[in-house]
Amino acid sequence: MRDATEDWFARRTWAHPDWTPEALTAAKRGRSVSVVLPALDEEATVGGVVAAVRPLLGTLVDELVVVDSGSTDATAERARAAGARVVPRDAVLPEVPVRPGKGEVLWRSLAATSGDLVVFLDSDLVDLGPDFVTHLLGPLLTVAGVALVKGFYHRPLRTSDHDAALTGGGRVTELTARPALAALRPELAGVVQPLGGEYAATRELLESLPFAAGYGVEIGLLLDTHRERGLDAIAQVDLGVRKHRHRSLRALGATAAEVLDAVLRRCVPGHPGSDPLTQFVPVDGDWLPDEQAVATTDRPPLASVTTRRATGT
Numbered sequence: 479m480r481d482a483t484e485d486w487f488a489r490r491t492w493a494h495p496d497w498t499p500e501a502l503t504a505a506k507r508g509r510s511v512s513v514v515l516p517a518l519d520e521e522a523t524v525g526g527v528v529a530a531v532r533p534l535l536g537t538l539v540d541e542l543v544v545v546d547s548g549s550t551d552a553t554a555e556r557a558r559a560a561g562a563r564v565v566p567r568d569a570v571l572p573e574v575p576v577r578p579g580k581g582e583v584l585w586r587s588l589a590a591t592s593g594d595l596v597v598f599l600d601s602d603l604v605d606l607g608p609d610f611v612t613h614l615l616g617p618l619l620t621v622a623g624v625a626l627v628k629g630f631y632h633r634p635l636r637t638s639d640h641d642a643a644l645t646g647g648g649r650v651t652e653l654t655a656r657p658a659l660a661a662l663r664p665e666l667a668g669v670v671q672p673l674g675g676e677y678a679a680t681r682e683l684l685e686s687l688p689f690a691a692g693y694g695v696e697i698g699l700l701l702d703t704h705r706e707r708g709l710d711a712i713a714q715v716d717l718g719v720r721k722h723r724h725r726s727l728r729a730l731g732a733t734a735a736e737v738l739d740a741v742l743r744r745c746v747p748g749h750p751g752s753d754p755l756t757q758f759v760p761v762d763g764d765w766l767p768d769e770q771a772v773a774t775t776d777r778p779p780l781a782s783v784t785t786r787r788a789t790g791t
């Protein structure tokens with residue numbers, strides 16, 4: 479790592495966070511907290527994630543919202559039964575036609591919530607405790623100048639014979655995001671989990687930034703926060719172990735393409751946006767091309783949208 483990044487790492491990394499909900503509730507000093515779970519067909523796990531956060535609701539957490547990304551299973555019912563408010567993505571900013579993708583629901587979640595601080599958790603997590611939320615909020619509530627807090631963790635690749643291992647997960651992180659940052663934004667080389675879906679930020683920051691529509695949303699927010707606010711606005715906390723549902727290598731190919739495109743659009747002037755990703759599947763002895771769409775657009779900063787709505791411009 480470069481010297482400046484090493485200095486940042488020493489200053490802005492909490493390897494053994496020990497904040498308590500009680501201490502952080504006292505530190506809120508009038509600031510409110512929204513926890514947002516983006517969810518697409520997560521009926522199996524969303525209830526457990528909501529249940530993990532529920533003990534904080536009414537003290538450290540002021541609202542707990544699942545933004546449904548067009549689920550066709552029982553995600554909404556399970557989330558509601560566990561105690562979350564559920565908002566369908568098309569119920570937010572209804573005048574703006576919905577686009578697919580994770581970034582889209584995170585962008586819309588800002589218009590569906592009101593907390594001064596916003597915590598994002600994936601809905602496919604398993605075995606997480608309330609500490610994820612508490613520790614993500616720690617630097618935001620107690621350290622001046624911090625606007626974005628990323629979680630980091632061991633990332634086991636949970637297959638039948640790997641459960642005991644603590645590694646193997648974060649495949650797009652290790653094979654796409656980290657190498658891309660090394661090549662194009664080495665100042666961010668100290669961020670342990672640049673793609674992690676568990677992070678917290680001030681609403682003021684989030685509403686000032688564009689949101690990459692698909693899976694490029696995390697790397698886009700990280701790069702844009704660094705560009706707009708500098709490295710010291712970013713912090714990271716150790717959350718222990720993160721277990722979640724893993725998608726196939728083929729699905730992660732399209733994810734990697736969206737991550738790379740979000741990096742290139744921010745770091746390479748004139749980058750035209752990726753073509754669809756052509757993958758190949760074996761069919762009756764032949765390898766046939768199979769195109770995957772790659773989200774290459776950003777939603778504009780929400781603040782600019784709500785200003786236009788308010789002024790009718």
Ligand SMILES: O=c1ccn([C@@H]2O[C@H](COP(=O)(O)OP(=O)(O)O)[C@@H](O)[C@H]2O)c(=O)[nH]1
Nearest residue numbers: 516517518520547579580583600601602725
């Ligand atoms: O179009 C989408 C894609 C994903 N997600 C949610 O975003 C989180 C992370 O997605 P996923 O688990 O697919 O990403 P991975 O961790 O596998 O990269 C999960 O809660 C998904 O339900 C979503 O709400 N809308």
Ligand SMILES: O=C(O)[C@@H](COP(=O)(O)O)O[C@H]1O[C@H](CO)[C@@H](O)[C@H](O)[C@H]1O
Nearest residue numbers: 647648649650651673674675693696724
């Ligand atoms: O970090 C990664 O490499 C990918 C895939 O993780 P696994 O290899 O399935 O553990 O998961 C992350 O990437 C997505 C794109 O940024 C985020 O949206 C997810 O929240 C995060 O889990």
